[in-house]
Amino acid sequence: MNLVLIGYRGTGKSHIGRLVARQLKMRCFSMDREIEKQAGRTIPEIVADDGWTVFRDLESDMVRRLTALDHVMLDTGGGVIERPENVAALRKNSCVIWMTAGLDTIVTRISSGIHRPSLTGDKSFTDEVAEVLERRNPLYRDASHYQVSTDGREPEAIAAEIVDLWEQYRAAAGPRGK
Numbered sequence: 001m002n003l004v005l006i007g008y009r010g011t012g013k014s015h016i017g018r019l020v021a022r023q024l025k026m027r028c029f030s031m032d033r034e035i036e037k038q039a040g041r042t043i044p045e046i047v048a049d050d051g052w053t054v055f056r057d058l059e060s061d062m063v064r065r066l067t068a069l070d071h072v073m074l075d076t077g078g079g080v081i082e083r084p085e086n087v088a089a090l091r092k093n094s095c096v097i098w099m100t101a102g103l104d105t106i107v108t109r110i111s112s113g114i115h116r117p118s119l120t121g122d123k124s125f126t127d128e129v130a131e132v133l134e135r136r137n138p139l140y141r142d143a144s145h146y147q148v149s150t151d152g153r154e155p156e157a158i159a160a161e162i163v164d165l166w167e168q169y170r171a172a173a174g175p176r177g178k
């Protein structure tokens with residue numbers, strides 16, 4: 001069984017994912033990083049050269065490839081829930097955790113980054129996050145087994161909660177959770 005972190009950009013999937021994976025002694029894959037390695041280009045370069053559909057196709061390929069593994073932690077890209085096929089593959093053999101944060105927290109955490117290309121192209125940064133979050137929240141909710149708030153919390157406390165949820169989920173799954 002795998003552990004999957006989903007959530008909007010800046011909710012801490014990569015940062016907390018590394019802490020959780022270390023604690024659980026699981027191999028950790030950052031899907032964005034794996035896509036970049038495979039393509040030999042950064043995500044902004046892929047999107048600028050080929051567009052979002054090509055990026056989403058690469059992402060779906062990566063979901064298929066990584067969900068074929070077992071006992072790994074997957075730190076997904078923020079838009080992985082955009083395709084139902086990705087959600088079905090991620091939920092199949094995994095405990096899926098939705099990491100949440102409020103609009104202000106997300107904007108503060110990610111506004112300085114240059115490696116997150118605009119998702120809408122025509123909006124202010126805050127308006128884009130608000131609009132995309134509102135549309136995606138039901139998708140994150142439906143894709144996940146648990147929800148973990150990250151607002152104003154120390155990374156170690158969030159990681160500890162995720163480790164507890166993982167143990168609960170595995171215990172409830174019985175022999176399948178081994």
Ligand SMILES: Nc1ncnc2c1ncn2[C@@H]1O[C@H](COP(=O)(O)OP(=O)(O)OP(=O)(O)O)[C@@H](O)[C@H]1O
Pocket residue numbers: 007008009010011012013014015016032076077078109110116150153154155158
């Ligand atoms: N609980 C937290 N408290 C304070 N800062 C945090 C917390 N979690 C993450 N951060 C910081 O917020 C920024 C974004 O976190 P991170 O890169 O882990 O998010 P992400 O969900 O992986 O984003 P993306 O989907 O864009 O890859 C980083 O600078 C990280 O150190």
Ligand SMILES: O=C(O)C1=C[C@@H](O)[C@@H](O)[C@H](O)C1
Pocket residue numbers: 008009032043076077078079080115116117119
């Ligand atoms: O929210 C999104 O759609 C994205 C989030 C990032 O993790 C990357 O996967 C990419 O920039 C797309």
Ligand SMILES: [Mg+2]
Pocket residue numbers: 013014015030032075
């Ligand atoms: Mg990340």
